[in-house]
Amino acid sequence: MNFEKKDISETTYYVQGMHCASCEVLIEKKMLKQKGVKTVEASTKKGELRVEFAGKKLRTNELNQIFKGDHYSFSTEPIIGEESKLFKYDSDGKLLINQDKLSNLLYILGISLLLIIGYILLSNSGLSSLITVNSTSSLPAFFIFGLLAGVSSCAALVGGIVLSMSKQWSEIYGSNDSFGNRIQPNILFNIGRLLSFLILGGVLGSIGKLFNLSLAFTSILTIAVSVMMLALALQMLGVKAFQKFQVTTPKFISRYVANEDNFKGRYMPFMMGALTFFLPCGFTITAQGLALTSGNIMTGALIMFFFALGTLPMLALIGISATEFTKRPHLSAKFLKIAGVLVFFFALYNINAQLNVLGLSSFSDLSTNVSKKQDTQISDNSDLPEIVDGKQVLKIVATSSGYTPNYLKVRAGIPVRWEIEDKGTSGCTNAIISNSLFEGQIALTPGETSVKEFTPEKPGKYKFSCWMGMVSGVIEVISSEGSSNAITINSDSNEVVPSGAKGCGCGGGGSCGGTQN
């Protein structure tokens, strides 16, 4: 049929939902089948569809009906909807605010903030000090210990990983797949984690002190994983530069591990779960230390298995929530953004903690008002400690949420006697480290006072922290010249427990999550 030129008209539609060249092809193919359509050109980049009609044009509601089920929507006006920018200028130069997008953004930020505040309150609630464990504790005690870990530092690290992988894992199964299929990556992740904790716990128990990862190694590893989490968080938040970021095992590993056709990408969650053994939170390091000191393969295996079992409910809850939310298209976009904010927070939280462990500047410095180790001038001496029997006496109180006071001053060159009263530490706060001031760590025991003696030589500001870097403080060492206001007292106090900062050979942690045997 020939049409005269006057019968041909061109219309531009604005399209939402196109994301790739295949979408363009799909739309063009379908449009070319419609009566009266002469030529079609779809553009993902512009979000436009140009159609030449020979005869009657299609209305947008007809187009939306044709493409119903393909998740495209059509309009004759530029669409200011979910995927458009927050701020936009119209043709008159007037600023337009996308109200839908603004209310979504406020909703996402509000929910994220509530969850983050809830997490911080829970972590600082002192719940974790309700239970302490040692190598002879019962297995249910380790299970409860794991439950506590699951709602504190393990949620930040391992839960953060589960959340950050939720988008990738949801792509393995379509949203229409059964719940049983969609939950498989999470099930495999947790099975991998339980099995590795069981087996490697047994290894720890059998080889004992031969197995020793340095604190610096675990810190750097945790920072590396947290940087990966940051990238995944930015992907979930829709930052374009990170859209193609994928976490996969290198081909030469995956080829040997499994036939990809059979597993259809399922092996990766299992491996990731297994590898979480090497990403210990403070509670995990405590459990690993106790597995080591058990000196028995079965005991070590069961300690770690029951601990991991205790972390399972929270990790499973995070995984199931992620699965269910990604299934519902109208909620999945919001969920991904909330998850992205949480993962971003957890990643920064972990990085901050490890910077404390490594003695580097961190966000914690803002609360203790310090900077990196540096020379200091002679400052006001009124807050310098008393000198008893030739030693500067420092006294602090340690709890699971921190130290009081957390900023101390001492003189260089004069021995220090540091008395630390433990009023309820647990997890990683059961020991103090300060690599710049002394070697090893100060082991703490709830209800008792530990003592550490050392002599600071060089003026400067030195950080001290728990061995996971979650809580920290500073000791400022000032030059002793001109400190004429020192008060010297003789005393025969013998009421404190000497510190036993020998190190247990475990992964940077103490052997003492609780009372000593």
Added chain:
Amino acid sequence: MKELKVKNMHCESCAKIIQMELEESGYINKIISVELTNPQNNIGVVKFKDLDQNEIEKAKAVIQKAGEYVVLN
């Protein structure tokens, strides 16, 4: 049942394009499903009811012509 594994399918739109092309080529009553089974590696599977060898070869040609798709088996 016959399955054809297809490479270079990277999204659900590709699955729909392949399904459309096959239906237009006469396979409308023979297709069971077209799914993107391995998004990470851009691999999908087309499942048919029983086909003879000629029909299989023709289906492969239709799929490969639909875009930059490659039938792997």
